[in-house]
Amino acid sequence: MEEYRCIDFGKVDIRNMMAMNExxxxxxxxxxxxxxxxxxxxxxxxxxxxxxELDLTQCEEYTIVxxxxxxxxxxxxxxxRQINYGVVGTIDEDKFPLDIVESYQQICGxxxxxxxxxxxxxxxxxxxxxxxxxxxxxxxxxxxxxxKTLQHGTLLLDFDIKEMLRISNIPKEKIMDKxxxxxxxxxxxxxxxxxxxxxxxxxxRKIRKNFEKRFDVNLVDSDPSKxxxxxxxxxxxxxxxxxxxxxx
Amino acid sequence: MVFEDYLKGIYKSKGGIIRxxxxxxxxxxxxxxxxxxxxxxxxxxxxxITQRLIGTDTEKDSIRYVVEDxxxxxxxxxxxxxxxxxxxxxxxxxxxx
Numbered sequence: 001m002e003e004y005r006c007i008d009f010g011k012v013d014i015r016n017m018m019a020m021n022e023x024x025x026x027x028x029x030x031x032x033x034x035x036x037x038x039x040x041x042x043x044x045x046x047x048x049x050x051x052x053e054l055d056l057t058q059c060e061e062y063t064i065v066x067x068x069x070x071x072x073x074x075x076x077x078x079x080x081r082q083i084n085y086g087v088v089g090t091i092d093e094d095k096f097p098l099d100i101v102e103s104y105q106q107i108c109g110x111x112x113x114x115x116x117x118x119x120x121x122x123x124x125x126x127x128x129x130x131x132x133x134x135x136x137x138x139x140x141x142x143x144x145x146x147x148k149t150l151q152h153g154t155l156l157l158d159f160d161i162k163e164m165l166r167i168s169n170i171p172k173e174k175i176m177d178k179x180x181x182x183x184x185x186x187x188x189x190x191x192x193x194x195x196x197x198x199x200x201x202x203x204x205r206k207i208r209k210n211f212e213k214r215f216d217v218n219l220v221d222s223d224p225s226k227x228x229x230x231x232x233x234x235x236x237x238x239x240x241x242x243x244x245x246x247x248x
Numbered sequence: 249m250v251f252e253d254y255l256k257g258i259y260k261s262k263g264g265i266i267r268x269x270x271x272x273x274x275x276x277x278x279x280x281x282x283x284x285x286x287x288x289x290x291x292x293x294x295x296x297i298t299q300r301l302i303g304t305d306t307e308k309d310s311i312r313y314v315v316e317d318x319x320x321x322x323x324x325x326x327x328x329x330x331x332x333x334x335x336x337x338x339x340x341x342x343x344x345x
């Protein structure tokens with residue numbers, strides 16, 4: 001059976017992780033699934049401007065970085081209850097289709113299969129969301145280069161809506177109970193749906209297993225290659241620079 | 249205030265929000281930038297869109313033509329977001345519809 005790599009980076013500085021993300025995408029080390037746990041951070045989509053989207057006076061405790069893919073803010077509070085994953089795959093019209101929405105659907109399918117195992121009514125909502133009972137539980141983003149797809153995303157086990165609103169660039173007088181309620185109606189997380197705290201490692205193991213099933217491959221525990229590590233080191237200054245993060 | 253002296257437009261396409269910030273002089277765009285959670289591949293084609301829009305007439309058809317043209321030459325893929333959506337965001341900033 002075909003083998004893909006599986007790398008778990010554990011808790012990482014988000015700038016190192018975004019550099020590694022790009023390094024895995026650029027290097028040709030084979031199709032890969034990877035996980036990481038971010039420190040308190042805000043990842044901006046490629047087209048988002050920090051000063052437009054965030055209240056920067058409220059973000060001092062957060063590491064802010066921009067990523068190579070489009071889409072919206074990935075916000076990680078210090079609850080440490082999110083699974084962050086990435087997948088790099090060679091576009092082949094089968095496992096990693098050229099059509100962007102089909103490709104999202106294929107990889108998001110792994111999260112959907114996992115949530116269904118917990119008895120949750122999970123579904124794909126085009127273009128790039130996974131929902132439970134039509135509430136967003138996972139946001140995903142994709143970029144491509146050299147014939148390879150990179151998709152990354154978040155599966156929420158818990159989430160602090162008030163904290164997200166605090167750092168967002170919306171007039172503070174508008175943050176009322178009503179607004180919190182309306183966001184609560186549009187998103188959800190596993191702890192809330194299950195009524196208990198599921199162990200994150202257990203969820204990750206299920207994701208892994210469902211990945212193997214859906215892609216019909218064996219995942220082999222791996223570390224990044226020397227080449228990827230070297231490239232990540234080379235890319236790191238970009239992700240640490242204000243020029244990249246606060247580009248206008 | 250962010251982009252204080254810029255005209256601001258916002259349009260929510262199916263693929264995400266497109267905020268536009270622009271300056272206009274004598275019926276032409278003199279500066280423009282975007283912010284939003286939309287997707288556009290290849291990502292750096294957004295710079296070509298903004299570069300080409302500078303100097304463009306503040307007319308809906310001229311703007312749409314420029315965005316459509318960059319979409320064609322750069323083979324842009326942007327699920328849920330069209331040149332028309334960019335045009336709407338820009339026209340909202342200009343004050344037309």
